[in-house]
Amino acid sequence: MNMIVCVKQVIDPEAPPATFKIDTSTNQVVPPAGMSPVIDPYGEYAVEAALKIKDAVGGKITAISLGTNQLRDVVKKPLSMGADELVLLEDEAYDGGDSFSTAFALAAVIKKIGEYDLILCGREASDWNAGQVGSGIAEILGLPSITLVKKIDVADGKARIERLTSDGYEVIEVSLPAVVTVSNEIGEPRYPTIKGIMGAKKKDPTVWTPADVGLDPAQIGAAGRKTKMLKLFQPAHEGQVEIIEGESPEESAANLASKLREAKIF
Amino acid sequence: MADNKGVMAYCEVADGKLAAIGAELLGGGRKLADDLGEELVAVLVGSGVSGLVQEAIALGAEKVYVVDDELLKEYQADSYVAAMEKVAMQAMPRIIMLGQTNVGRDLAPRLAFRLGTAASLDCLELAIDADSKALLQTKPVYGGNAYAVFTTEYYPQVVTARVKSMQPLERDDSRKGEVINVDAGLDASAIRTRVVEKVVEEVEGIKLEDASIIVSGGRGIGGADGFKQLEELAKILKAAVGASRPPCDNAWVPAGLQVGLTGKIVSPDLYIAIAISGSSQHMSGCSGSKNIVAINKDPEANIVKQARFAVIGDWKKIIPAFTEKIKELMAG
Numbered sequence: 001m002n003m004i005v006c007v008k009q010v011i012d013p014e015a016p017p018a019t020f021k022i023d024t025s026t027n028q029v030v031p032p033a034g035m036s037p038v039i040d041p042y043g044e045y046a047v048e049a050a051l052k053i054k055d056a057v058g059g060k061i062t063a064i065s066l067g068t069n070q071l072r073d074v075v076k077k078p079l080s081m082g083a084d085e086l087v088l089l090e091d092e093a094y095d096g097g098d099s100f101s102t103a104f105a106l107a108a109v110i111k112k113i114g115e116y117d118l119i120l121c122g123r124e125a126s127d128w129n130a131g132q133v134g135s136g137i138a139e140i141l142g143l144p145s146i147t148l149v150k151k152i153d154v155a156d157g158k159a160r161i162e163r164l165t166s167d168g169y170e171v172i173e174v175s176l177p178a179v180v181t182v183s184n185e186i187g188e189p190r191y192p193t194i195k196g197i198m199g200a201k202k203k204d205p206t207v208w209t210p211a212d213v214g215l216d217p218a219q220i221g222a223a224g225r226k227t228k229m230l231k232l233f234q235p236a237h238e239g240q241v242e243i244i245e246g247e248s249p250e251e252s253a254a255n256l257a258s259k260l261r262e263a264k265i266f
Numbered sequence: 267m268a269d270n271k272g273v274m275a276y277c278e279v280a281d282g283k284l285a286a287i288g289a290e291l292l293g294g295g296r297k298l299a300d301d302l303g304e305e306l307v308a309v310l311v312g313s314g315v316s317g318l319v320q321e322a323i324a325l326g327a328e329k330v331y332v333v334d335d336e337l338l339k340e341y342q343a344d345s346y347v348a349a350m351e352k353v354a355m356q357a358m359p360r361i362i363m364l365g366q367t368n369v370g371r372d373l374a375p376r377l378a379f380r381l382g383t384a385a386s387l388d389c390l391e392l393a394i395d396a397d398s399k400a401l402l403q404t405k406p407v408y409g410g411n412a413y414a415v416f417t418t419e420y421y422p423q424v425v426t427a428r429v430k431s432m433q434p435l436e437r438d439d440s441r442k443g444e445v446i447n448v449d450a451g452l453d454a455s456a457i458r459t460r461v462v463e464k465v466v467e468e469v470e471g472i473k474l475e476d477a478s479i480i481v482s483g484g485r486g487i488g489g490a491d492g493f494k495q496l497e498e499l500a501k502i503l504k505a506a507v508g509a510s511r512p513p514c515d516n517a518w519v520p521a522g523l524q525v526g527l528t529g530k531i532v533s534p535d536l537y538i539a540i541a542i543s544g545s546s547q548h549m550s551g552c553s554g555s556k557n558i559v560a561i562n563k564d565p566e567a568n569i570v571k572q573a574r575f576a577v578i579g580d581w582k583k584i585i586p587a588f589t590e591k592i593k594e595l596m597a598g
């Protein structure tokens with residue numbers, strides 16, 4: 001099994017909402033001071049999904065990450081978890097893209113790598129919540145895609161996949177190669193082992209410029225966008241909270257119930 | 267490209283009926299079409315869906331494109347993208363709207379890429395720019411910490427709208443409309459996926475989407491036993507039980523109870539958030555609630571800031587006393 005996993009470096013989405021800031025002059029998010037970026041969580045679930053398959057049937061996992069200023073300690077996480085190779089698309093030309101130009105560049109790299117049975121992405125990245133790159137890669141490469149995946153079993157050139165629905169899941173059979181987008185129901189990503197971290201430290205990622213992949217800079221990054229962002233803003237939080245007090249927690253609780261009754265909320 | 271005209275609403279069919287999102291899209295789409303001075307069309311895709319045409323017209327569509335084919339019995343990206351591509355090439359709409367459902371979020375990006383553009387998913391607001399006639403697409407980003415307004419110069423403009431973000435029109439059975447049957451010319455061998463089984467995970471009690479009160483628990487509940495206490499409270503209040511993501515990930519409750527950006531979007535009259543910190547991703551799913559009550563031991567928790575009422579303390583002490591008092595008030 002040759003597997004390709006797409007991951008991306010993002011601002012830590014678990015940072016407290018109060019630390020979230022926008023620079024309105026540039027329409028950009030200001031990374032919170034003193035907090036390291038992370039691998040986008042759903043990308044990490046995709047790595048976990050690939051590792052589960054590798055545990056079951058063996059295979060090779062190549063992680064690809066497109067971005068600028070990628071911190072090696074951050075983007076090497078798939079390697080320390082157990083992936084085999086890391087390809088970084090790092091060049092100014094990749095910068096400022098949208099789902100379209102990102103999927104376009106990733107698809108070109110996957111084509112260059114050439115050998116793949118399964119391509120795994122996260123269901124949506126935690127920064128722009130676009131939820132499209134996996135489906136886009138599938139369209140560009142002419143592959144089937146299954147989104148919102150919670151379980152994957154592979155055998156005999158086919159995969160049996162559980163896809164989330166609003167009230168449960170469906171089991172889908174697909175021929176390989178195929179693209180899947182992974183949801184958190186796949187199970188918590190494993191922690192890197194000490195051995196994994198040491199191995200990742202020693203491994204140099206492959207860095208590819210657009211020219212290395214045969215990409216025209218006009219088709220990628222900001223130049224290749226199909227969408228335009230006109231405005232980025234923080235919603236106002238309305239309302240003043242009323243803290244319900246009491247002599248004891250039990251009394252506060254009773255006061256809350258009375259308050260809700262008075263306000264005719266139940 | 268500039269020849270693209272009209273607003274197209276993809277009306278999902280579930281269990282042989284028009285899903286509620288279809289009526290919402292037709293309501294929101296009607297307004298966009300009127301602002302553009304262009305027509306509103308509906309699309310029905312499936313097997314045996316022709317009978318729903320009148321309903322789509324009664325809900326505001328001037329034309330209904332129907333792709334009715336045995337091979338479309340079940341939703342699968344390969345066949346549905348092919349069908350929608352056919353319809354889009356024939357109708358050449360300016361805008362294609364789908365719902366942010368598990369079908370729409372799968373279909374919209376594949377369709378957009380097939381048509382040579384990208385989509386905007388999970389839009390909360392859609393409006394027409396008076397000068398450029400461009401579609402202004404407002405959607406949450408960074409887990410709901412911010413909103414972004416996107417537009418595109420590529421047509422058709424493909425979007426999904428969040429469930430319940432748009433108002434349906436009043437159904438009017440005297441409305442007239444035209445039906446256009448499209449033959450998708452599907453080939454079974456081009457469908458590379460096969461649905462072998464559908465599993466419904468029944469949830470006891472009131473469904474999250476239908477509830478006017480929700481009792482929701484977070485990581486701080488600590489286990490399945492804790493949720494039993496929330497269920498008891500919910501039963502008394504005729505409420506549904508919800509959860510943030512960690513209780514679902516830890517299997518304290520079924521995955522279907524997750525509220526948030528990647529879970530269910532709810533807007534009850536009362537949302538009681540117990541031991542939930544109020545991450546932006548969670549708030550994305552419940553900030554439309556009329557009243558949020560936070561029960562949390564941390565006065566600095568984000569949920570407290572966004573609530574109308576809060577009690578600060580250990581839920582293990584608060585919930586039993588709260589439940590008793592509610593019982594008393596309801597009896598009296």
Ligand SMILES: Cc1cc2nc3c(=O)[nH]c(=O)nc-3n(C[C@H](O)[C@H](O)[C@H](O)COP(=O)(O)OP(=O)(O)OC[C@H]3O[C@@H](n4cnc5c(N)ncnc54)[C@H](O)[C@@H]3O)c2cc1C
Pocket residue numbers: 013014041042124125126409483484485486487509510511512513524525526527528529530540541542543544545546547548551561562563564567579580581582
């Ligand atoms: C792209 C993306 C999508 C996501 N989608 C969702 C989603 O749809 N829904 C969702 O919920 N999350 C989602 N998440 C996860 C989200 O970021 C948070 O991790 C999650 O919401 C935290 O859940 P929590 O508030 O229960 O846990 P925590 O943040 O750990 O908070 C626990 C809270 O419980 C309180 N507490 C603990 N013990 C007690 C006690 N005894 N009494 C009273 N209070 C107590 C603590 O003070 C704390 O405030 C998503 C994340 C990403 C990156």
Ligand SMILES: Nc1ncnc2c1ncn2[C@@H]1O[C@H](COP(=O)(O)O)[C@@H](O)[C@H]1O
Pocket residue numbers: 005006007008040042043046064065066067099102106120121122123124125126128129130131132133134
């Ligand atoms: N710049 C990127 N580099 C590598 N993978 C990406 C990148 N952007 C998106 N992806 C992948 O696509 C998934 C969905 O992203 P998106 O469509 O942007 O929400 C992510 O979870 C990643 O798996």
